[in-house]
Amino acid sequence: MAKGQDLRMTQEAHVTQGPLTTEAGAPVADNQNSETAGVGGPVLVQDQHLLEKLAHFNRERIPERVVHARGAGAYGTFTVTADVTKYTRAAFLSEVGKQTETFLRFSTVAGNLGAADAVRDPRGFALKFYTEEGNYDLVGNNTPVFFIRDAIKFPDFIHTQKRDPYTGSTEADNVWDFWSLSPESTHQVTWLFGDRGIPASYRHMDGFGSHTYQWNNEAGEVFWVKYHFKTDQGIKCLTAEEAEVLAGKDPDSHQRDLREAIERGEFPSWTVGVQIMPAAEAANYRFNPFDLTKVWPHADYPVIEIGKLELNRNPENIFAEVEQSIFSPAHFVPGIGPSPDKMLQGRLFAYGDAHRYRVGINADHLPVNRPHATVAHTHGRDGHLYDGRHKGAKNYEPNSFGGPFQTGRPLWQGIPVTGVTGETVTPVHAEDNDFVQAGNLYRLMTEEEKERLVGNLAGAISQVSRDDIAERAINNFRQADADFGKRLEAAVQALRG
Incomplete structure (x- = not known):
């Protein structure tokens, strides 16, 4: 063995083996749970590993x-159709018939900028x-x-959905290794590999806020809410075979469909x-x-119509x-705020940080991103893309020169927290587990839908090179529903020989 090769192998072992550490080399105690203010409390800024x-x-x-990265967008209007003032003091929801200008960006998750639209994602x-x-x-998904x-x-x-750093390709081993070791993914994976996993177009799919958010009214009362956007065009989806053909023939299918529909005056809409x-x-x-990873069953909390998009x-x-548009779940208005959802808490930081890096510190000044119905008053100055809009105004607060000042009224209501700081597992409630809702979803499907779901999953899992990863993946679905697991195991075995 050459001396140089021996040195590289020693360096690689030093990087890839041993305890997980921070970039500074300190050992990481918990890489599964972020640090919160007590069990179920908000995530702490002091969690520097996160x-x-x-x-x-x-x-x-x-x-x-x-x-x-791969997306399309359009402007529109949101119209209030129901009185929700007893739940929130948000001005744009203050009266029936009120309209607000909107911009909506659709996208796939894993693909790069040049990827095809018609993919399972x-x-x-x-x-x-x-x-x-x-x-x-409101930053959500179609699930x-x-x-x-x-x-x-x-x-x-x-990282498991993107290209492997060695092969340069998306690897089934990476995808299913992570999912099988993260049983909380079982519910979403069941959605993804079912009939709605490949929408026929952006117009023919539902949207969801997905996270839980806070609404608070003028009296300071707090409500937790989930948003739903039901397509008025009806749900239309592609089979795996149809998508494979369309992705090859027209990689821009979804973007083209949205643009041309609006050009024809066939304005897509959603009931909110x-x-x-x-x-x-x-x-x-x-x-x-x-x-x-959980839904609120509609039998417990029915969906109440509030508007039209x-x-x-x-x-x-x-x-x-579209490319320079930025969205952040931290962009709230009075009457709406965050919840202790740990994914949402992380995104409150990550989305804005991504835009500051990708577009620039003054990305909010661009026409698509700046407020259209009011004017932003800040003390931020200079940096990439700064347009000099503040001229000679003072850049600090408080000041006695008529500058912007604080209101003293928070946008949302605080929530009580107790306990000690530390990396905490998400609180488990009486009927919580990682498989029950995936099983419920499976049992709601028709026999034909189950067959397609099992076929889609089997086609993906059969590409895994290691038997232990494949079996671990199948076992998650077996725990969701015994019939689900039995069918999937048989289908994977048939494909793997």
Whole structure:
């Protein structure tokens, strides 16, 4: 063995073996749970391992988005159709008939900027409301749940969906190794490999806020809410075989469909609803209401219609208005705020940090991102893209020169927390486990839907090279439903020989 090769092998072993550490070399005690203020409390800024992982992850690609790179967008309007003032003081929801300008960006998650649209992947559903109290961003997906419940696992998850650092290709071993070792993903994977895993177009799919958010009214009462966007065009999806052909023939199929529909005057629309849970009911609800891998059954909290969303204007320049558009779940308005959802808590930091890196510190000044119904008053100055808008005004607060000042009224209500700080597992409620809702979803399907789901999963799992990973993946679905697991095992064995 050559001396140089021996040295490289020694260096590689030093990097890849031994305890997991921070970038500074300190050992990591817990890489599964972020640090919170007591069990179930908000995530703490002092969790530097979490912040380091998210910050490093956001800077892995430039200039395209690390995730949700492939997308399309359009402007539209949101119209209030129901009185919700007893739940929230948000001005854009203050009266029936009120309209607010919006911008909606659809996207796939894993593919790069040049990837095809017709692929099996969740779809981003990021909506910006240009309200008179500032911009409100609702960053969701076309599924009501997600693969993980804690943001500390997000960089690891996306690494499995992206190209392997050695092979340069997406590897089934990586995908199923992570999912099989993260049983909380079983519910979302069942969604993804079912009939709705490949929407026929952006117009023919539902959208969800996915996370739980806070609404608070003028009296200070708190409610937990989940958003639903039901397509008025009807659900239309592609089979795996149809998608394979379409992705090859027309990689831009979804973007083209959206643009051409709006050009024809066939404006796509969604009926907007919310599930509403009084804050006092959260602690004893049968499922953890802040767990992103769970839904709230409609029998417990029915969806209440609150509005109509319509897309009616195409962007004039894709780069300026779609690529440079930014969305952050931290962009709230009075009457709306976060919940203790640990994925949401991580995203409050990560989305804004990604945009500051990718587009620039003044990305909010760009036309698609700046407030349209009001004017932003800040003390931020200089940096990339700064346009000099503040001229000679003072850049500090408080000041006695008529500058912007604080209101003294928070946008949302605080929540009580107890306990000691530390890395904590998400609280488990009476009926919580990682498989029950995946099993419920499977049992709701028709026989034909089950056959297609099992076929899609088997086709993917059969590509795994290691038997132990394949068996671990199958076992998650077996725990969700015995028939589900039995069928899947047989289908995988048939494909693997």
